[in-house]
Amino acid sequence: MSEPVPSSLPGRPGRRGRRARIAAALAVLVALVAYVVVQYVTSGRGVPQCTVGSGSRTYTLTPEQASNAATISAVGTTRGMPERAVTIALATALQESALRNIRHGDRDSLGLFQQRPSQGWGTRKEILDPVVSASRFYEHLAEVPGYSRLPLTVAAQRVQRSGYPQAYAKHEPDATLLAAALTGRSEASLTCTAGSAPRAAGDPAKVRAELVRSFGAGVLPRDRGAGGAEIPVPVTVAAESAGPEGAVGSARRGWELAQWAVAQADELGIEEVAYGDRVWSAGESDEGWRERPAADPASGGEVRIRVAR
Structure with missing residues (x-):
């Protein structure tokens, strides 16, 4: 029967000591890598991003969000809708999907505006097409009497029938910046x-x-x-x-x-x-x-x- 091996010998570090030092070194290395990544990302280098506005009033978004916002704006102006309608549409999409063409939501809600096939907004495929979903939004908005003179929350709610209508208001400043740029008013x-x-x-x-x-x-x-x-x-x-x-x-x-x-x-x-x-x-x-x-x-x-x- 062999005798137990001692956990440590005089003059030699034990296994627990070595493991602790290795763990500490790894923790320092991970922290250093995380710091470098954060600095790289937050500095805007290496990560595609878009910015609208200038000076102290700017809004930053991803290329995906910018692409969807540009589509919403183009569809609106092509339909002859004013800049105010584009602002309402963008604020609505910012609240409903953060300008992402998402494939899920509350119940059967889908897409940029979280439109529901069961409520007559179109098929799943149509709603997930940004051009079609934006067109459907503007069709309903155009039917709201005096929408351009209404508070944004009221106009958006007349179309969306949301459970949180006041939530649209917080996106109005960013939507206004986007609409001014994407309709060409702010060159x-x-x-x-x-x-x-x-x-x-x-x-x-x-x-x-x-x-x-x-x-x-x-x-x-x-x-x-x-x-x-x-x-x-x-x-x-x-x-x-x-x-x-x-x-x-x-x-x-x-x-x-x-x-x-x-x-x-x-x-x-x-x-x-x-x-x-x-x-x-x-x-x-x-x-x-x-x-x-x-x-x-x-x-x-x-x-x-x-x-x-």
């Missing part, structure tokens, strides 16, 4: 950083298709299927863009299209967006909208979108 006020990951290649045909889905068939010339990586989008004011606030000016329309493209850059693999004398590039996205060198004098007549290759 060059939405920008996105591309992060450190390699840029995924974009598909020009998909970009064209999304432009048409969001802004209608008149947004591109009839030969929109032709061409390469660069997509010129004419800045024209379509008749359906004239709503209660009057026709959208050419410059405002241009910035609406340009900032839509930047908001969709991560989703669609867009490398560069240029309008007028300003340009946004994924490779230099930390600089935001930059002065465009040697801008074509006629460049105010179109937005140029170039996809990554």
Whole structure:
């Protein structure tokens, strides 16, 4: 019968002591890694993100949120809805889904606005399509008498029938910033950083298709299927863009299209967006909208979108 091995010998550390030191070293290492990650993320480096506004009044959102917000805005203006309607829609989506196209919710609620198939909002597939769900929201909002003059909470509640109608109010400031940028009233006020990951290649045909889905068939010339990586989008004011606030000016329309493209850059693999004398590039996205060198004098007549290759 062998004798028990002593837990420690004179002059040699015991197993418990070694384990404690190893555990302490690992804890320090984990804490150091966590600190570096937090600093990297909070500094905005390496993580794609979008910002709207300027100075002390800004709002930061993810590329997914920016893409959905841009779609909601484009669908609204294409239907001839005023900026106030876009603000109401964005505040509603911020409350209902945080501008994420979620596939779950209370009972059978789905999508950006948490619409329910059982309540006549459409099929599951339709509701999970941001263009369709936004269109359905605006259809119902347009039926609310004097919605643009109502408090946002009242207008949104007339459409949503939420159990927490006052919750929409807290999102009004951020929705107002987003609506001003995405409808083109606040120019060059939405920008996105591309992060450190390699840029995924974009598909020009998909970009064209999304432009048409969001802004209608008149947004591109009839030969929109032709061409390469660069997509010129004419800045024209379509008749359906004239709503209660009057026709959208050419410059405002241009910035609406340009900032839509930047908001969709991560989703669609867009490398560069240029309008007028300003340009946004994924490779230099930390600089935001930059002065465009040697801008074509006629460049105010179109937005140029170039996809990554």
